[in-house]
């Protein structure tokens with residue numbers, strides 16, 4: 001495989017309409033917009049609760065990267081799985097998680113997806129196929145490959161999406177995982193969300209190649225560079241990769257070029273990047289872009305957008321109420337869940 | 345020694361020690377993730393990049409196995425690297441280079457080389473960072489011949505022990521409890537060392553010996569103050585180094601008090617407390633014991649996210665007080 005390719009935007013069959021408008025019904029497109037809004041508002045509210053001291057620990061926000069999470073998950077079916085990262089709220093919601101149970105987790109409560117034991121950095125939704133965020137950079141890559149191996153051995157029709165950041169592509173686990181997925185032709189889609197930085201280190205400083213997708217060549221799989229703020233382009237790349245995986249042709253490496261608006265985590269003073277750079281990317285808001293595109297395609301108008309937003313606000317409010325009312329774990333249950341059969 | 349003593353935080357004391365080491369010796373340099381303009385995940389390196397430049401305060405990619413291994417190689421090659429892990433939990437990615445290479449190189453080559461590398465590990469729970477960012481795994485390292493493993497508990501000690509570590513010809517692993525970074529204490533200016541392998545009696549007592557490490561030293565001192573009001577006199581030993589352990593200080597103390605409690609944050613089973621207990625019962629102090637030895641360590645669980653569970657997962661001051669009370673009042 002030669003150099004990584006950039007996906008061609010306009011769909012040949014559908015004239016100049018981007019991919020998703022040919023592939024999905026208006027109802028599905030409105031749902032995709034609702035998901036992006038849900039992620040944005042969920043994270044803004046989580047951030048606020050954190051600032052007010054209602055949520056402890058740390059959190060990593062994916063604000064500005066919503067098109068990547070939602071677009072990648074559009075071709076996924078109920079039985080498909082994903083592995084996520086420390087910046088995983090968007091992946092979780094995109095795969096169908098409930099806001100209420102996510103908040104409950106952040107508040108450390110029993111109704112949380114991890115029963116208050118994991119928090120933001122380990123958010124998961126196993127019933128919906130989300131095998132979990134990960135506190136270890138690149139920790140999810142071999143796990144995704146293993147889940148894909150299980151799918152192959154069990155002859156299931158499913159795929160595993162493996163999200164990771166640009167920073168993860170310099171861990172040994174990245175290279176070992178891509179190689180194994182390729183030699184065994186496993187149904188896995190590697191998705192690098194390249195937001196320009198691993199904490200303070202720019203991808204340009206940390207990584208010897210220009211594009212993470214260029215590394216696909218070393219593992220004989222397609223490497224695809226995508227405008228990660230363009231929902232349609234992301235969904236299209238994901239569709240092609242999922243089709244290939246389901247057909248038994250093996251893995252793909254997708255690189256979504258995007259940007260995180262917020263600092264890495266709570267302790268970030270943004271000393272490694274300029275205000276101008278941040279502002280330039282904020283101007284490329286993936287949600288506004290998708291909204292405008294849908295408007296010009298005649299799929300939504302301002303009233304419909306307002307309706308979607310209002311529904312999201314309601315969901316958030318109800319979710320926060322639910323989380324606050326949920327009981328905390330009992331201290332006696334400190335060692336519960338360590339083993340399947342408790343050791344006395 | 346310079347008599348100028350200031351109140352510095354643990355993080356500031358560490359930074360000062362690294363600056364002194366770099367000023368004194370061109371071969372000393374720093375490596376780690378986000379230690380440059382970011383100043384380190386816990387702001388330990390801070391502004392050192394401005395003072396020493398990016399060649400001596402080197403940001404590495406997120407590549408712990410490679411990064412730690414490069415530090416080992418640079419040490420073999422004549423440099424004096426100080427490698428910062430962002431969290432001690434990530435040392436697991438680099439265990440190969442630490443345990444198979446750094447620890448064994450000198451031995452395997454019949455003494456032909458030494459590996460003067462220093463590695464720093466922010467450790468411990470209490471920050472809500474959950475199971476993969478809160479562990480206390482220092483005992484794993486203390487199980488490996490070839491490494492030296494230290495856990496300074498005060499700003500004074502961390503500066504002196506970092507400087508001792510840089511001067512040491514063998515690999516030294518420093519475990520720094522995250523809750524200590526902001527703790528302030530008196531720190532002398534200029535160069536001084538605190539020897540590796542020597543414990544310190546933080547508070548002398550008659551009735552019970554409490555051997556503690558890292559943050560547990562402070563919880564044990566708080567417990568000792570409370571016990572004092574009940575007329576129980578506790579002797580608190582800050583172990584400071586867990587490989588090699590200062591046997592003599594512990595054994596002499598137990599001979600005096602006849603009772604022993606070990607307090608550490610790592611999981612209780614197979615931990616530091618087991619080693620200290622065995623060391624004491626194997627020694628002449630055995631005959632002096634008036635009560636069973638008690639261990640207070642981490643619960644048999646990964647560190648939970650929920651803050652109340654998190655607190656319950658590691659020893660807190662009331663548990664130390666209660667343990668001492670039980671031991672002292674049980675048998676005379």
Ligand SMILES: Cc1ncc(C[n+]2csc(CCOP(=O)(O)OP(=O)(O)O)c2C)c(N)n1
Pocket residue numbers: 060086087135136137138164165166167168169195197198199264377406408430434437
């Ligand atoms: C093995 C490991 N090393 C370091 C860290 C600390 N850390 C957490 S996130 C992060 C940056 C990750 O960057 P990237 O993969 O690009 O993801 P992003 O944060 O940009 O979404 C670092 C260094 C970690 N959690 N795990």
Ligand SMILES: [Mg+2]
Pocket residue numbers: 165166167193194195196197198199
């Ligand atoms: Mg990144």
